Amino acid sequence: MTYPLDLDLEGRRVVVVGGGRVALRRVRGLLAAGADVTVIAPRVDPGLAGLPLAVCPREYRGGDLAGAWLVHAATDDPAVNTVVASEAERCRVWCVRADDAALSRAWTPAVTRHGDVTVAVTAGGDPRRAQRLRAAISSALAEGSLPVRPQRPARAPGxxxxxxxxxxxxxxxxxxxxxxxxxxxxxxxxxxxxxxxxxxxxxxxxxxxxxxxxxxxxxxxxxxxxxxxxxxxxxxxxxxxxxxxxxxxxxxxxxxxxxxxxxxxxxxxxxxTSAIAVPACAGIPVTHRGITQDFAVVSAHLDPSHPGATVDWEALATGPGTLVLLMAVARLAEVTAELVKRGRPASTPVAVICEGTTDRQRVLVSTLGEVAEDAAAQSIRPPAVVVVGEVVRLREALGAA
Ligand SMILES: C[S@@+](CC[C@H](N)C(=O)[O-])C[C@H]1O[C@@H](n2cnc3c(N)ncnc32)[C@H](O)[C@@H]1O
Missing domain, CATH: 3.40.1010.10 (Tetrapyrrole methylase, N-terminal domain)
Known part of the structure; x- marks a missing residue:
């Protein structure tokens, strides 16, 4: 079993032997942690140019680890990495070998940061497995599904x-x-x-x-x-x-x-919004090329004859578009009768979707002339979204249950 540790490397000498892409990745992490980095390699990746570090443009030599707290052996030559690791062992400096996890005495985890939370993952020496886990944890952190709520200072503004x-x-x-x-x-x-x-x-x-x-x-x-x-x-x-x-x-x-x-x-x-998502999840697109180019979302909680009702039922009845009625269950009889009275054909397809997107979702498909009676017969209860229009027919073609 290994011993996980979080290091403060601020101002501490770290040697990176090797100048390729692996070395570059290690260097970036070390610089972000404030380390005093020296790279030793005859040739270095152009990405290292301009970074705040010292470069020794030559092969590794004995004595290069003097004063170092940590070394990364990151060359593509296992023999060089072995020499570095052996000297590190003698000098009691922790050495991370990039070429062979089994021969290494220290390992770099896959890291994700979220505010002041750092998660470091190792996975049995398999870096790809660690990276996949890191990605999953990172998206859970981004979604907010992990408990990362920090302690707040007293008197922080609300x-x-x-x-x-x-x-x-x-x-x-x-x-x-x-x-x-x-x-x-x-x-x-x-x-x-x-x-x-x-x-x-x-x-x-x-x-x-x-x-x-x-x-x-x-x-x-x-x-x-x-x-x-x-x-x-x-x-x-x-x-x-x-x-x-x-x-x-x-x-x-x-x-x-x-x-x-x-x-x-x-x-x-x-x-x-439920106005679009509830029909969508029940297999009904509120617009569809060749059927309708417009839709209206209406609050139908008031009887159209109520003095406080401000919905223009005349315009909605005579327009060609899809109608999406919210809060309509209690007034379904009055509202559908009003639409028929003002010109929508009684044969217009209607869907009533209750508790949409949940595992309790129910869908009633009927017509404008009959939906109120059907809904009463089936004891339809709110919350429900009522969709009026030809788009309701697509539900069958889309194979919705
Ligand atoms: C007060 S409105 C709030 C609408 C909400 N702000 C939205 O954007 O979806 C409440 C109405 O939304 C509809 N509704 C909300 N969630 C629903 C769901 N899961 N299934 C069916 N209807 C829903 C119902 O018509 C319900 O009476």
Whole structure:
């Protein structure tokens, strides 16, 4: 078994014997760590020119390791590397041999850095395996799926990130959203946000349920705004985790305005909206060449006859494009009747996709004239996206289940 160690090489002499591409890679890492590097090689890679190091343009000689803390034997001649390694052994200097891991007494790991976190990987002397592992760890770090939340100084300024979590599948939140979640002190979450990602948070992250859900509190928009601002003013990094995109019927604009008014720094991380992603994952493209060039996304939570309804159903009924209706389940009968009354043929195909992108996804395919009755018969419940238009027929051709 070996003994892993992290070295501070600042200002310490390190000798690199060899001037090729392997030596160049080693030199770059050593210089980044602040080492005082000497390269010994009769010929050196042009990439070494101009770097802040000493070059001895000759073969290696006995005595070259004087004063060195570490040596890299990185020539393409095993005999030279053996001479270097033997002298290193005598002088009690650690030697990394690039040509033969089995003969080496020290090894360079595959390294990935993420802020102040450094991960070094060795894998049984197999550098390619170590590199593959390093790549996997590096992308997990970038995604924010590893617990790298640093300790923060007291009185660090707080902030709010309005993060679009996508339609439900945890794979559909953005890399930036995941990264901010991994650093959050407080997460204020909606019912339709991708809740699986919450399980990855550190146990001391405060999770506040803001959405309507059984057995969970429901906060008014004003309470949510105040909560975001108060926690941020107390120095917390707050993530407001929302379903889909924060600015598509998500009241993200109101939360952003609350931050502006309170002088709280905030950022918006767009999300994959259910309006497009839920049909897509159910095999329905909202546009398709030769079928339709436009689509409209409509909030259908109000009965069209309601005095507060501002949707122009006349324009939507007579236009040729795909209609994507959100929050439509409760008013499906009124809304579909209105569209038929104003000119959309009752035979227009309609799909209702419930809990899209999750493993509970259900799809009902019907027509504008019959969908309300079919949905009632099948006890369709929100959340659901309703797609009205010829594009629904593509679902079969695309082989969606
Ligand atoms: C208040 S809106 C928020 C929309 C969200 N901001 C977005 O961009 O997807 C909530 C509505 O989005 C739709 N919705 C969100 N996630 C859904 C999902 N996974 N499956 C079906 N519909 C969904 C439903 O129509 C639901 O009533």
């Amino acid at each position: 902030s709010v990130a309005l993060v679009g979590g996508g339609p439900g599948d945890p794979g559909l939140i953005t890399v930036r959203g995941r990264r901010l979640l991994a650093r959050a002190d407080v997460v204020v979450t909606d019912r339709l946000a991708p809740r699986d990602v919450l399980a990855e948070l550190d146990p001391d992250v405060e999770i506040i349920e803001a959405g309507k859900a059984p057995h969970a509190c429901h906060l008014s928009q004003e309470q949510i705004n105040a909560l975001l601002v108060d926690r941020a003013l107390a120095g917390k990094r707050v993530v407001r985790l929302k379903g889909g995109d924060p600015f598509v019927f998500g009241r993200g604009g109101e939360e952003a305005l609350a931050c502006v008014r309170a002088g709280v720094p905030f950022e918006v991380v767009p999300g994959v």
